[in-house]
Amino acid sequence: MSKQKRLLWISDLMLLAVAMVWGTSYGVAKSALAFYPVLGLLALRFGLTFVVLSPALRSLRRAKASELAGTLGTGALLLGILLAETFGISLTRASNAAFLISLCVVLTPLVEWALLHRKPSHVEGIAVVVSLAGATLVSGGVFIPTAGDALILLAALLRALMMCVTGRVMRDSTLAPLSVTAVQAGTVAFGSVIAALVCPSQPWPALPTLAGHGSFWMSIGYLVSACTLFAFFAQNFAVKRSSPTRVALLMGSEPAFGALFAYAWLGEHLSAWGWVGGGLMVFASVLATVRWQRSDGTSVDMHPVISNEA
Numbered sequence: 536m537s538k539q540k541r542l543l544w545i546s547d548l549m550l551l552a553v554a555m556v557w558g559t560s561y562g563v564a565k566s567a568l569a570f571y572p573v574l575g576l577l578a579l580r581f582g583l584t585f586v587v588l589s590p591a592l593r594s595l596r597r598a599k600a601s602e603l604a605g606t607l608g609t610g611a612l613l614l615g616i617l618l619a620e621t622f623g624i625s626l627t628r629a630s631n632a633a634f635l636i637s638l639c640v641v642l643t644p645l646v647e648w649a650l651l652h653r654k655p656s657h658v659e660g661i662a663v664v665v666s667l668a669g670a671t672l673v674s675g676g677v678f679i680p681t682a683g684d685a686l687i688l689l690a691a692l693l694r695a696l697m698m699c700v701t702g703r704v705m706r707d708s709t710l711a712p713l714s715v716t717a718v719q720a721g722t723v724a725f726g727s728v729i730a731a732l733v734c735p736s737q738p739w740p741a742l743p744t745l746a747g748h749g750s751f752w753m754s755i756g757y758l759v760s761a762c763t764l765f766a767f768f769a770q771n772f773a774v775k776r777s778s779p780t781r782v783a784l785l786m787g788s789e790p791a792f793g794a795l796f797a798y799a800w801l802g803e804h805l806s807a808w809g810w811v812g813g814g815l816m817v818f819a820s821v822l823a824t825v826r827w828q829r830s831d832g833t834s835v836d837m838h839p840v841i842s843n844e845a
Contacts, residue, residue: 546769549769549773553766553769554792555789556761557792558790558791558793559762559800561793562629562796562800563800565624566750567758568625571751574739575740577724578724578727580763581723581763582724583755583759584724584763584764585721585724587759588716588717588764591714592714592718594714599709602704605704606704606710606715606719607718607722608700608704609719610718610720610721611726612696613723614722614723617723619690622683623684623689625683627684629797630798633790633793634813635687635688635691637666637670637789637816638666638691640816641670643695644660644663645695646695646699647699650699663819665818665819666819669816669819672808701770701771716764790816791814791817794809794810
């Protein structure tokens with residue numbers, strides 16, 4: 536196996552792991568929001584991430600102005616995603632949020648086509664339809680969203696946009712994925728602090744004590760280490776070597792993990808059709824990793840690789 540193909544398979548496995556930890560993040564974040572408000576939680580989570588990754592900022596001294604501008608742009612998009620997503624989680628069920636955010640899978644090929652002029656393949660089209668059918672089943676066929684659901688849908692659209700923008704930025708960038716993640720984390724933390732200071736409806740309370748709120752700090756530790764440090768590094772690593780649509784489809788199993796965790800952690804329940812829909816979403820993500828055979832017996836990857844850099 537060539538180095539290029541080996542790196543692609545590594546990135547695929549990393550993305551599936553990201554789908555698992557991000558799926559669990561909805562239930563963990565909802566538990567943490569019972570102790571601390573949205574903006575404070577985002578500032579704390581990404582502020583700690585920025586501190587941990589701050590040594591990676593040394594490489595920015597050699598970065599071009601266009602690279603820094605592009606990276607800051609992805610950070611601003613990420614801030615918008617997390618504001619919509621976290622406020623949405625506070626207003627809807629964790630399992631609902633996990634499934635609705637998966638509509639990013641449907642939107643990414645369309646955004647990629649519009650921005651990067653890459654027409655979706657036939658297999659991608661099938662995977663998108665399967666994922667959309669799954670989302671319809673888990674929503675019970677009801678398309679009148681609550682305020683929380685609407686915010687999650689907005690986050691899904693912004694996720695699709697960020698996937699494509701990050702793909703373009705990382706493809707032409709010499710910055711290491713850890714440096715990009717550090718800049719993004721700093722942007723989210725700073726933006727959350729500014730929003731909290733100018734938003735009178737979101738006061739800045741004292742931090743929960745470690746002795747009396749151990750579960751809160753365990754949630755913060757998990758959100759920082761698994762759902763932020765690992766997940767955003769893995770996504771930045773993978774999107775540099777694959778197409779945005781492949782990245783989105785590989786992470787299509789996220790809602791199934793989210794529903795399972797919400798059931799086990801928060802006691803939320805789904806109907807039988809909801810679980811069928813979750814299974815369809817997982818199947819759509821499997822389609823992203825299969826090497827399909829042409830009629831002449833040769834194999835072909837579903838997506839091209841964007842970069843073969845180490």
